[in-house]
Amino acid sequence: MGRKEFYWYYKLHATTAIFPTRSDGKLSKYKHLGKAGSQTYIDAIEQITARTRIEALDRSIEALRQGLKDLVEETSKYNKE
Template sequence: MSTKEDDLIARAELLQQAIATLLLMIQQIKAAGEIAPPGCSVSRYQARGKQGVYWYYKLHASQPIFPTSQPGKLTKYKHLGKAGSPAHIDAVLSVARRTQVDYLQSCIDSLRQNWADLYNSLKEKK
């Protein structure tokens, strides 16, 4: 084997190791707690009551995915309550985990494409 082929193989192995590391990071994030569905964010909204204005929070999805009180009907919103409530904190953390997983997955996708490019360049040289 030539030095160039050895270099390509070494770089491909480094890419595979990086992919394995990122996959492990995703597993650790998933083990840390619930991950929000794709396209979700936490939103703040204002409600008026007898004693003034209140701020509440909701988990907002890009598509209707949350069950409602009506069977078979879904909504884009899940009420979380006041700031600092367990549901609010859990939702913020689950969205943060979703963001981390999505970013790591995009890095993995990029590295897999890089690996394919290396593999194709090795095939072309033969």
């Protein structure tokens, strides 16, 4: 009889090949992370979390810039009247 155990592993999947392979250094769309809790998995989660925070900060900065631009435009209209 065959084995009836399940093995869960994680991998990153990109839309384009960006991950270097171990054997020949070519690029791949996939990066094997192994089981949850492995050091590679933990490092990837930390990197994804950092990227998510940076993207949120970028969105906040852009919203503040747009708000400042709108405020300056409204203020200049008010001062002309």
